[in-house]
Amino acid sequence: MTGRFPIEDVTPSVxxxxxxxxxxxxELVxxxxxxxxxxxxxxxxxxxxxxxxxxAQPFTRLMPGEPGLDQWHGVIKPDRVGRWTFTVEAFDDPYRTWRDAVTKKIGAGQGLEDLANDLAEGxxxxxxxxxxxxxxxxxxVRDAAAALRxxxxxxxxxxxxxxxxxxxxWHNPxxxxxxxxxxxxxxxxRKRALFSSWYEFFPRSEGAEIGPDATPVRHGTFATAAERIPAVAxxxxxxxxxxxxxxxxxxxRKGRNNTLVARPEDVGSPWAIGSDEGGHDAIHPQLGTIEDFRAFIRTANEHGLExxxxxxxxxxxxxxxVRDHPEWFTTRADGTIAYAENPPKKYQDIYPLNWDNDPKGLxxxxxxxxxxWVGQGVKVxxxxxPHTKALNFWQWCIAKVKAVDPDVLFLAEAFTRPAMMNGLGRIGFTQSYTYFTWRTTAWEMREYIGQLKASIDWMRPNFWPNTPDILHESLQHxxxxxxxxxxxxxxxxxPSWGMYAGLELFEHVARPGAEEYIDNEKFELKPRDWAGAERAGRxxxxxxxxxxAIRRENPALHWLRNIEFHDIDNxxxxxxxxxxxxxxxTVLVICSFDSANVQWGxxxxxxxxxxxxWHERFEVVDQITGASYEWGQHNAVRIDPYVEPAHVFVVRPRR
Incomplete structure (x- = not known):
């Protein structure tokens, strides 16, 4: 700070x-x-x-906040992607000083003789x-000055x-x-960094065929997976x-349900990347070619999907x-390369990278x-x-990629300690998975959203009810x-949420003793009868x-800064x-956390x-059922989970 007046606690500041x-x-920042x-x-x-x-952008003056706290507030609305900068300025405002003094003196009964100097100074x-x-x-302004004289x-x-x-x-001080x-x-x-709806599927399962005991008969391809795109869109x-x-x-290679020994026909985990067929810059040959992948991207884009x-x-x-750069891995005392472990879990099919032996080369x-892949049309x-890799690498890499294409977005799959999750957001990750899955009571969820709202300047959440790795007991039972x-x-x-395929089919059977699906798609093909399930109403x-559709139609749902909780006595x-x-x-939501019982509140x-x-009445229109009600500050609500477990209202003031 340089100048006459203290300026403290500037936000946003990470x-x-x-x-x-x-x-x-x-966004209104x-x-x-x-x-x-x-x-x-x-x-x-x-x-x-x-x-x-x-x-330079137009001058934005900050408004004083609650009297006596010396806080100043305002908003700006950036209109382009890229790095913006700002400074806060404090200044002596002689017009407001003069105006305040003159109005007080006139109010106290002072006349022209008393105000001679004030008029001249004004x-x-x-x-x-x-x-x-x-x-x-x-x-x-000149006429006003002349009038004073x-x-x-x-x-x-x-x-x-x-x-x-x-x-x-005020605006031109x-x-x-x-x-x-x-x-x-x-x-x-770009706005998709904050507001997005994600869907996850395994291309190899779409159009696949399996025989007895999940034996693969036909492997899905980009061409067969593209047939699923219209339904996702x-x-x-x-x-x-x-x-x-x-x-x-x-x-x-791992077998079905993560068994240590795979059958010759088992397809393995896609996260065990690389073979004699290529590495991270190659396409699995059973999925197709790079040209097939580009065609898949084009089809997705034509349907509004990235x-x-x-x-x-x-x-x-x-x-x-592993063959060309053994220095990029960790060698154990017996000369073998260390595979991934998260005790008691072992991943013998995966070698972690070592970020210290040759950081520049790696x-x-x-x-x-x-x-x-950005060159092939991938922008997300x-x-x-990411929390198992060097953070200084991510900070460097994301900045380098953004310098080439600022529209590229990065979602951090980091179910880890809060400090690490926040740190990944600070160094450049666009979005982050969260603890949403494990917040299973209304009180826990309200507290957690408060934490996320407070950190929105550096960590944007993406909520997932399920993933291939996570089937929470709430969905199991x-x-x-x-x-x-x-x-x-x-x-x-x-504002951002996602789901893994199968949620819409109510898949809920877990591997015994685990928080993940049995017959997990990570290790086998899993074709699904989407059309049959819809015809059967399942x-x-x-x-x-x-x-x-409600999300798209209501701009209130595109943000997180604007969320407010209301008291309810249940x-x-x-x-x-x-x-x-x-x-x-304005959207008002009331959701039950009880899937078995009717709840009143x-x-x-x-x-x-x-x-x-405070005294006004207003109409709420349920965007799921179409029902409407007249509400005020105090209202009774009944939720039957077997009918609808939530009200999603649009608020319409009475005119």
């Missing part, structure tokens, strides 16, 4: 400005600071924004203002024109003794995530890197691989276990209503389609709202959070 904060194009001064003279605070190309301030205000307003006018006639300049000189903070950065992504998803599509290791590619930085024992090779990467509950919570609480797809129910300040669109709505006064 780790005291060490890292850029995050925002997306069109809150800016705040604490600033104060001695005495009674007026202080003004503003923010100066600079766009990605170094161009005219001098307005002389300065004529050089600052827009050209169209110059004459008005006109001895033939009454006090009211001399002062009134100057007092009426309050709004003009005379600034003296300007104090400036250091520069802070905000990286602005019809459900309203915009990102289609594919597990690794590379050659799969043959040495130590392809998210898995970036799993690990190798099978027969990966070309990171340059990984960057080459990532940019190769789901990064497998909660029945179809619980599938609806978890889908509503994921899609309505978080599919959640129509419900998912409706939820994604611990099994959660009530929250989101309001879009620009359109006024009484709400106490924070009316200003809905944009309403």
């Amino acid at each position: 780790s005291c400005g060490r890292y850029p904060a995050k925002a997306v194009v069109g 809150p800016v705040s600071a604490v600033s104060y001064r001695e005495g009674h003279h007026a202080l003004g605070v503003n923010v100066v924004w600079t766009g990605p190309d170094g161009e 005219a001098e301030v307005l002389d300065l203002a004529t050089k600052i205000v827009p050209h169209a307003d110059e004459e008005r 006109d001895d033939n006018r009454s006090l009211f006639a001399r002062v009134s024109p100057a007092l009426e300049l309050e709004e003009l000189l 005379v600034r003296q003794l300007v104090t400036t903070t250091r520069s802070y950065a905000v990286w602005v992504d 019809a459900m309203g998803f915009d990102v289609l995530y594919l597990p690794p599509i590379h050659p799969i290791g043959k040495i130590n 392809i998210a590619m898995d970036l799993a930085l690990q190798c099978a024992p027969d990966h070309p890197w 990171r340059e090779e990984v960057l080459r691989v990532v940019l190769y 990467f789901r990064v497998d276990n 909660g029945g179809p209503p619980m599938f609806k509950i978890r889908t509503v919570l994921a899609s309505m609480l978080s 599919s959640l797809a129509p419900y998912i389609t409706r939820l994604n 611990a099994e129910l959660l009530c929250w709202s989101k309001r879009d300040p620009e359109t006024g669109n 009484n709400t106490t709505i924070n009316m200003p959070a809905l944009g309403l006064d």
